Amino acid sequence: MRKIWLTIMAALLVAGLLSACGGNKADDNNGAAATSNGGVNSGAEQEVIDPFEKYPEPVEVSIGRAIDPNYKFNGNDTAEDNAYTRWLKDRYNIVVKHAWEASTADYNQKVSLAISSNDLPDAMLVNESQLKLMVKAGQLADLTEVYEKYASDAVKRIYDSNPGLLESVTFDGKLYALPETTLPSAPLTWIRKDWLDALGLEPPKTLQDIENIAKAFIDNKMGGENTVGIVGTGQGGSLYATFLTSTDHFFNFSPLFFAHNAYPGIWIKDKDGKAVYGSIQPETKEALAMMRDWYAKGILDKEIGMRKSGQEVVIGGKAGIFFGPWWSPYSIIDGIKNDPNANWRPYIAPLDAEGKFNSNQATGSTFIVVKKNYKHPEAVIKMLNIHWGAKDPSYEEAVKGKEMTSQEIPLFIIGGAGDQLEYAVNSLRKYLAGEMSIEDYDAVNYGFATDLAKHAKDIKKEPYDNYDIQYWDKETDQAFFPHVYAHLNGGSTFVDADVNYVRSIATSQTKTMEMKWANLKKLEDETFLKIILGTVPLDEFDAFVAKWKDQGGDQITKEVNELL
Amino acid sequence: MLNRAFTKHFWLMLIPGLVWLFFINVLPMYGILMAFKDFNPGAGILKSPWVGLEHFEYMFELDDSSQVFKNTVTIAFAKMVGNLVVPLVFALMLNEVKNRLFGRTVQTIVYLPHFLSWVIVAGILLDMFSLHGPVNRVLEALGAEPVHFFARADLFPALVVGSDIWKEFGFAAIIFFAALTSINPELYEAAAIDGASQFKRLLNITLPSVLPVAALVGTLSLGNILNAGFDQIFNLYNPAVYSTGDIIDTWVYRAGLINMQYGLATAVGLLKSVAGLILISVSYGLAYRFANYRVF
CATH class of the missing domain: 3.40.190.10 (Periplasmic binding protein-like II)
Known part of the structure; x- marks a missing residue:
């Protein structure tokens, strides 16, 4: 036994020596930084x-x-x-x-x-x-x-x-x-329009419409046996984008909350102008109640939070509804290529009770x-x-003509005038309608929009203002098809939409959050998923709110209010 | 005691191992200082301000800590027992199979899953146990209601332990096969002449001969009581099963790498290591006592 202790002590001694070395190294680095900065400036x-x-x-x-x-x-x-x-x-x-x-x-x-x-x-x-x-x-x-x-x-x-x-x-x-x-990007409701047409259904506006459509898709087995109603969050994913980890609402259930005027995961202002956490508001409970009901009815994917990837379900043609931003076609392009009938179209839905289309503003x-x-x-x-x-x-x-993407271009960030998407979409529509020519483009400031137009006529077939899948040529210009398709099919709907944005008051962690957020987030994720799955009663929400406040939430809310 | 020249040899041979141990295991240890600091990555570990035991105090305040600790021990203990008993029984059973070709084929097949990573096995499991997967098809054919396996917190530990045993028992059995082949066949012959039945021979010759190895394997695995298997659980769990499936390692991962609570994550990890050190010391003590196995 004594030998073990000797070994441990020796190890600790060595660790102490090392930390001393580490300290010297840090000093050296700082010194080097100072000199090199100075060098660049003066030179x-x-x-x-x-x-x-x-x-x-x-x-x-x-x-x-x-x-x-x-x-x-x-x-x-x-x-x-x-x-x-x-x-x-x-x-x-x-x-x-x-x-x-x-x-x-x-x-x-x-x-x-x-x-x-x-x-x-x-x-x-x-x-x-x-x-x-x-x-x-x-x-x-x-x-x-x-x-x-x-x-x-x-x-x-x-x-x-x-x-x-x-x-x-x-x-x-x-x-x-x-x-x-x-x-800013807002999640749209993407639906297989070919399925809608086959069943003679109208595009959705409200939550009720979406529920009916999902139900019709399931009952008529549009995706074969075990058609999934609405597919979303997969394993390791989040039900909604939060103020710390925004995923641009791609493949989650944010819109179901937004249509209830609920903004879980971000810090919003209450009636008195004070900062409050969206997840503990009564609106969030309402949204969860509806999702719980939908889950029980089979409208929501039964394997919510457990699939390896929701995208696979869409690409495999088993689901007819998902939520995602205007650029979603980029990510399901395999599904569109595999199935010539897959006609994914975006809709400005679900609207809230007052008919507004809400979204939190992704950070x-x-x-x-x-x-x-x-x-x-x-x-x-x-x-x-x-x-x-x-x-x-x-x-x-x-x-040699290949369109370079974020995979080729190092440190790729999107850059353009503030209205880049609007310009790209609107000018492309005008160009196809014959109201604008390539020469009219502002190629210096909107280079990519100009490129889109140059390729557009090889990809979009007439009629130019109908974006259903049968009016597209997927083969001739495969490199540019996803760009033009996403901009016209998704971008145009988004650009025309009147979105009521709610932005998070806090966009980084406060002092107490650094300590306590992991625990609070775990509490939130676990409670919400269990409520939806029906493994705990809906009123567990109230217990969650009390616990959340007690375990540091109140303190954090105070700190966020100090930011205001 | 061995003579001095001979021990020198041993020490020389140990050097590469010690060097490796030093760089991989000892050197990074000064990182545990983070558990007592408000870690600022730019300033580095040494220059970050001390916060004393703040992280530990918060850790003990959390309801979560005891739950996560309990999950870890439960799952790890069940795995330990399962991974001892199942391979042992399997080895004994296969040992009775007289067709050698069949025996070897089976042995090869069952240890194959050991070489698959958990990412792959987890993907297969999630599919097999999904609502419309093969397992539920069988249940339906038997007239039972489909079970939503991975959404059920009560079933999750069983799935984790079961799949771990399935994956590892073939490989773990190898050591028992080795022990079985070293039994002197004359013992069996003598027993047979004395009229001992097949079962009696198993009970009185085979079992006692492999028992020391089983005891050794069992006591050595005690050191793993706090390792419930990060790879496996990380690839299988979801928030609905946090209450029974969240273990120390997954918790530390979320706190440290997702929420960037470095100090807290280190504190929890450190506590785990300290408990682990104690358990390993105890298990080596036990291994020495019961199986005459020595490290030092």
């Missing part, structure tokens, strides 16, 4: 800067990368070595290296791990709560000066046309990130951040200049 003072200039020597940028395992690259290309990255290297001497890769589903956990271990790549994409944590932790480079010096006019114009965007990532007067210019924006000590923060700015700007003539030759 670049008098030069005239060309934001697109090729580096004389190769400059390496290491990044963390989300990989879509289903994406098909050209030939032997990979996310790290493809037409776009090779072009970046040849034309600009910017060499992108992957510090690590993670699947799209695991990316956020991987980022959290990188943040907590302070083992960061030079640059990566993060979400809002990760950004705030990194700012607080002092892990990020101050981009204020490099942005001023190196950002191209086009990039500056885009950010200027999105007022407030750069201010939202400026802390203590320092710019810490390059944000995506996302539009799911993406930000480029740069590590504090990185020697070439301007390389990241340049990459954005290149990605968002008009392309050099060598580009076409390098990519």
Whole structure:
């Protein structure tokens, strides 16, 4: 026994020595940061800067990368070595290296791990709560000066046309990130219109309509035996997008709450203007009561929260209704390709009792951040200049007509004037109607919208204003089909919709939340799913509210109110 | 005591193992400091401010902690017993099969699942036990109501333990097969001449011969009493079964990596390690006493 104790003591001693070494190392890093920052600042003072200039020597940028395992690259290309990255290297001497890769589903956990271990790549994409944590932790480079010096006019114009965007990532007067210019997005109700037509049903407006349609789909076995009514959240997923982990409402049940004027998972204002947590409001209980009823009737997927993936059910043609944003067709494109009849159409539904279409405003924006000590923060700015700007003539030759996506382009964030989606959709409709020509496009500011138009006539068949699946050519231009299809079929409905947005008051964790949120969230997830499944009575909701308040919720509410 | 030159040899051979142990297991240990700090990733572990026992106090306040702890021990203990008894019984049964080709074929087939990762096995299980999956088809054919297996908190531990045993018993049986082959066949011959029946021979020769190995396997697995199997449960569970299925490791994962509550997650993990250390020490003590197995 004594030997064991000796071993343990020896281990502790060694641990102590190591921590001492660790301390020295941290000091060194800080020192290096100070000098390198100073170097960049003083050296670049008098030069005239060309934001697109090729580096004389190769400059390496290491990044963390989300990989879509289903994406098909050209030939032997990979996310790290493809037409776009090779072009970046040849034309600009910017060499992108992957510090690590993670699947799209695991990316956020991987980022959290990188943040907590302070083992960061030079640059990566993060979400809002990760950004705030990194700012607080002092892990990020101050981009204020490099942005001023190196950002191209086009990039500056885009950010200027999105007022407030750069201010939202400026802390203590320092710019810490390059944000995506996302539009707010709202979950639409996607329905198999071919099934609606076959049964002679009208498109839905209210919750009741959706219930009737789902019931008709099930009763008439539209998807074969065991047709699923409404499919949504899968294993590991959330019933609704929250203020911390927004998933853009893709494949969850948010709209069923919104139609009850319930906003679970975010912080809203009550009648007196005070901040309250949406999940503990009586409206949320109403929504849960209805979902519980629907579940018992078989309207909601019986395997809610237990499937590996809800998308598979849709792609397999077993379900006729799901909720998702305007870009959902991108993610079910296999189902659309496999089944020539699958005519997915979006609807502005369900409306609330007053006929309003509600949504919480997703906070799911993406930000480029740069590590504090990185020697070439301007390389990241340049990459954005290149990605968002008009392309050099060598580009076409390098990519050979293939449309580059987030899988090829490193540090891909969507950038465009604030009205990019609106412009793309509206101009495309006008172009197809013959009211506008390619020359009328503002190709400098809306490059992608112009590309859409160039490809549109190979993809959309007449009549141009009918988006049913039989009026599309899926084969001729396969690379662009998902873009044009999603923009016209989903985008147009969304652009025309009158959405009543409710935005979360808090978008990051407060002091008490850092300690207690995991427990409260677990309580919430467990209670809500059990209420819907019917394994606990509906009134368990009231017990949940009491527990939630008691176990730290009240304290957190107080802190959120202090933010106001 | 062995002579000195000989022990030196042993120590030399130990070096690579010790180096590995040092870098993989000892070096990261200073991270446990996070349990006592308000961890700020930018400042690093050493420069983050101390918060004393705040995380531990909160942990003991939570209703959750005792539930999660209870789930962990229940599932891990059931697995421990199951993974000892089932492979042992299986090995004894297969040992009685005289057709060697058949015996070997069966042995190969049952240990195959051991090599599949839980991600794959969990996917298969979720499908098999889904509402319209094969298991419910059989139940329906027998006239029973379909059961929503993975939504039932009362059934979840049984599914977890059962599937773990199914996956591992073939592989765990290997050590028992080894013990069985080392039994002197003369014992059986003598017993047969004395008129002992097949069952008597099993009871009085085979069983006592493998019992020391069984005791060893059992006591060594005591150290795993707090490891209920993260991979497996993470891939199978959902909020509806948190009450019986959430274990320490899944809780720590959610707290640390989803909610970024690093300090709290470390505190819970540390407590688990301390309890684990005690249990391992006890189990080695027991293993020495009952099976004459020594490490130190």
